[in-house]
Amino acid sequence: MKDAWSSDEIRKAEEPLIAAGEPLMARAAYGLAQVVLREVALRRAEGRAGTADGARQGRARLRGSLGSDGLPGQARVRPGRVVGRRTADAGAPGGRGDVRGAHAVLLVGPGNNGGDTLFAGAHLVRRGMTVTAVLASARAHEAGLAAFRAAGGRAASLADVRVPAVVELALGADVILDGLVGVGARGALRPPAGGLVRALADARDAAADRWPYTVAVDIPSGIGVDDGAVPGPVLRADRTVTFGALKPGLLLPPAAQTAGEVELVDVGFPASPASGAARRNGVARHAWGTTDPAAGRVLRLEPADVAALWPAPGARDHKYTRGAVGVVAGTSTYPGAAVLAASGAVLSGAGMVRYLGPEVVGTRVLLARPEVVVAGGRVQSWVLGPGVPALDPDDEGPDDDGQARRIFGALAAVTGVLSEDVTGGRMPAVVDAGALTMLEHRLPPSVVLTPHAGELAELLRGLGHEVDRTAVEARPLHWARTAHQATGGTILLKGAVTVVAGPGDVYAQADAPAWTATAGAGDVLAGILGTLLAGRSRAVVEDETLAARLAAAAVLVHGRAAARASAGGPVAALEIARAVPAVVAELLAGADPA
Numbered sequence: 001m002k003d004a005w006s007s008d009e010i011r012k013a014e015e016p017l018i019a020a021g022e023p024l025m026a027r028a029a030y031g032l033a034q035v036v037l038r039e040v041a042l043r044r045a046e047g048r049a050g051t052a053d054g055a056r057q058g059r060a061r062l063r064g065s066l067g068s069d070g071l072p073g074q075a076r077v078r079p080g081r082v083v084g085r086r087t088a089d090a091g092a093p094g095g096r097g098d099v100r101g102a103h104a105v106l107l108v109g110p111g112n113n114g115g116d117t118l119f120a121g122a123h124l125v126r127r128g129m130t131v132t133a134v135l136a137s138a139r140a141h142e143a144g145l146a147a148f149r150a151a152g153g154r155a156a157s158l159a160d161v162r163v164p165a166v167v168e169l170a171l172g173a174d175v176i177l178d179g180l181v182g183v184g185a186r187g188a189l190r191p192p193a194g195g196l197v198r199a200l201a202d203a204r205d206a207a208a209d210r211w212p213y214t215v216a217v218d219i220p221s222g223i224g225v226d227d228g229a230v231p232g233p234v235l236r237a238d239r240t241v242t243f244g245a246l247k248p249g250l251l252l253p254p255a256a257q258t259a260g261e262v263e264l265v266d267v268g269f270p271a272s273p274a275s276g277a278a279r280r281n282g283v284a285r286h287a288w289g290t291t292d293p294a295a296g297r298v299l300r301l302e303p304a305d306v307a308a309l310w311p312a313p314g315a316r317d318h319k320y321t322r323g324a325v326g327v328v329a330g331t332s333t334y335p336g337a338a339v340l341a342a343s344g345a346v347l348s349g350a351g352m353v354r355y356l357g358p359e360v361v362g363t364r365v366l367l368a369r370p371e372v373v374v375a376g377g378r379v380q381s382w383v384l385g386p387g388v389p390a391l392d393p394d395d396e397g398p399d400d401d402g403q404a405r406r407i408f409g410a411l412a413a414v415t416g417v418l419s420e421d422v423t424g425g426r427m428p429a430v431v432d433a434g435a436l437t438m439l440e441h442r443l444p445p446s447v448v449l450t451p452h453a454g455e456l457a458e459l460l461r462g463l464g465h466e467v468d469r470t471a472v473e474a475r476p477l478h479w480a481r482t483a484h485q486a487t488g489g490t491i492l493l494k495g496a497v498t499v500v501a502g503p504g505d506v507y508a509q510a511d512a513p514a515w516t517a518t519a520g521a522g523d524v525l526a527g528i529l530g531t532l533l534a535g536r537s538r539a540v541v542e543d544e545t546l547a548a549r550l551a552a553a554a555v556l557v558h559g560r561a562a563a564r565a566s567a568g569g570p571v572a573a574l575e576i577a578r579a580v581p582a583v584v585a586e587l588l589a590g591a592d593p594a
């Protein structure tokens with residue numbers, strides 16, 4: 001399990017270590033430098049490093065703006081010229097591990113994040129790289145700058161060299177280190193760092209594969225460390241080297257999408273899960289229900305966590321103990337959703353799947369999956385709403401083949417509105433698509449709502465919040481938590497990174513390839529989650545945090561199945577369902593079905 005620490009928690013963990021004289025910054029800088037050296041060497045060995053010529057031109061242009069002592073001078077680089085085409089250079093100094101002559105540009109802010117970057121820069125210089133630091137503020141970490149200069153690095157102030165020259169320099173470099181701000185950042189990057197990053201981000205977009213390898217130091221500067229927001233310009237990184245612990249913004253969308261591959265450098269924080277309580281010592285954990293946005297941890301499940309959660313059958317299990325999933329999905333106009341949701345449930349290992357809906361749809365479900373029982377009866381979880389039209393209160397008689405009536409009945413059972421004698425007691429449910437418009441009562445957390453951003457915005461508008469799809473996409477964590485608090489249900493907000501918010505920890509899962517954004521994929525996910533909830537039906541009702549964990553597990557399996565079915569190309573929703581058994585088998589065998 002990946003576990004992110006908020007900026008407050010990082011600070012609390014840091015304080016005693018710094019007080020004890022632990023060299024945190026030296027460790028961070030060394031780890032950062034090792035990653036940069038490895039990546040530059042790798043790229044050179046693969047022939048992907050920038051040309052020596054390009055780097056030389058970029059440096060020559062900057063040199064025009066530097067005094068002979070390396071300090072900023074008066075000459076200016078003409079703005080707007082792009083130099084240093086990046087092409088493979090067979091003549092680069094050879095061999096894996098060789099970084100001599102490679103050029104790094106450091107973007108250095110005023111705090112310790114800039115300090116890490118300068119100390120790392122000193123390591124790079126000592127390994128034979130040419131390193132230029134662009135100091136974005138009047139202040140820079142004193143010891144870091146001294147060490148960098150002593151090693152032979154050159155530093156220039158942004159105020160002197162100006163943004164266009166830095167863009168040119170970057171285009172001629174092999175690697176850029178973004179050390180403008182780290183966990184001390186608040187809000188969008190302010191000028192001049194904000195302007196610099198905007199120009200670099202634009203240049204990156206325009207230059208595409210000619211852009212140098214970009215490494216974010218601790219976090220991509222400008223992201224919301226704790227909430228994953230992207231409130232202003234951010235230079236997208238190929239890799240983020242983060243120190244001590246992951247930060248929520250590295251897991252949460254949309255910021256997570258700017259971080260590239262995330263690599264953790266151990267600087268000596270207590271790391272084991274057992275020490276989790278200790279490392280949070282003194283950090284107020286607010287009870288759920290407060291408006292504190294930091295309540296609950298931000299986690300990401302990994303394959304081993306899902307294997308431990310999966311309701312694998314034992315020798316004494318039979319189809320009823322394993323859990324029956326009741327599916328109310330599809331109409332005669334949209335029968336496919338019923339087939340996909342039922343397939344997701346069957347192929348993820350439900351003891352039994354019951355389908356409730358119009359006969360014409362039931363027949364199609366049976367044709368696709370003869371295992372499905374097309375009749376009512378006891379179930380241990382419900383999957384409600386895929387392929388069912390949204391309820392339109394102005395419409396007298398929606399053409400839904402009686403599906404709304406069936407969904408209202410099931411919702412009355414799962415929300416506890418009907419007596420146990422009638423319903424057999426509360427049970428978990430997945431509420432998807434049209435069923436999201438049929439909620440009338442407060443939900444228990446064992447009911448998982450599975451909207452995408454547009455559907456969540458609509459749900460929230462119905463609850464009095466002024467919000468549209470774009471606003472939800474900008475702050476998925478905030479709105480998912482808001483929806484949880486407003487409805488009581490667990491919210492699974494679908495996206496490239498899916499966020500699950502319930503009463504406790506939040507999960508941010510990034511398991512699926514972009515090809516997964518295809519019609520019907522969500523129906524399959526609903527079916528998989530239905531199976532997981534049915535398999536642990538009683539526990540889900542008793543433990544109010546379990547539905548969110550299982551929802552995250554369903555997202556992981558769905559994403560890995562999509563990756564497998566896609567194999568780098570397009571993927572059809574039914575193929576995702578078909579890939580699920582092999583993915584589950586590998587998970588249970590302890591493998592990572594990546």
Ligand SMILES: NC(=O)C1=CN([C@@H]2O[C@H](COP(=O)(O)OP(=O)(O)OC[C@H]3O[C@@H](n4cnc5c(N)ncnc54)[C@H](O)[C@@H]3O)[C@@H](O)[C@H]2O)[C@@H](O)CC1
Pocket residue numbers: 010014024025028109110111112113114115116180181182183184185186187188189190191193217218219243244267
């Ligand atoms: N957590 C750890 O264990 C370690 C952390 N270290 C580093 O220390 C960093 C935190 O250092 P600091 O607390 O000095 O803070 P930062 O270096 O993250 O940034 C704080 C500085 O940036 C400015 N700033 C804040 N928000 C800004 C904005 N929106 N636009 C422009 N400037 C802004 C502030 O005025 C302040 O000067 C970490 O991110 C990490 O890189 C390492 O040095 C040592 C190990």
Ligand SMILES: [K+]
Pocket residue numbers: 113178179180181182216217218219220221
């Ligand atoms: K940074």
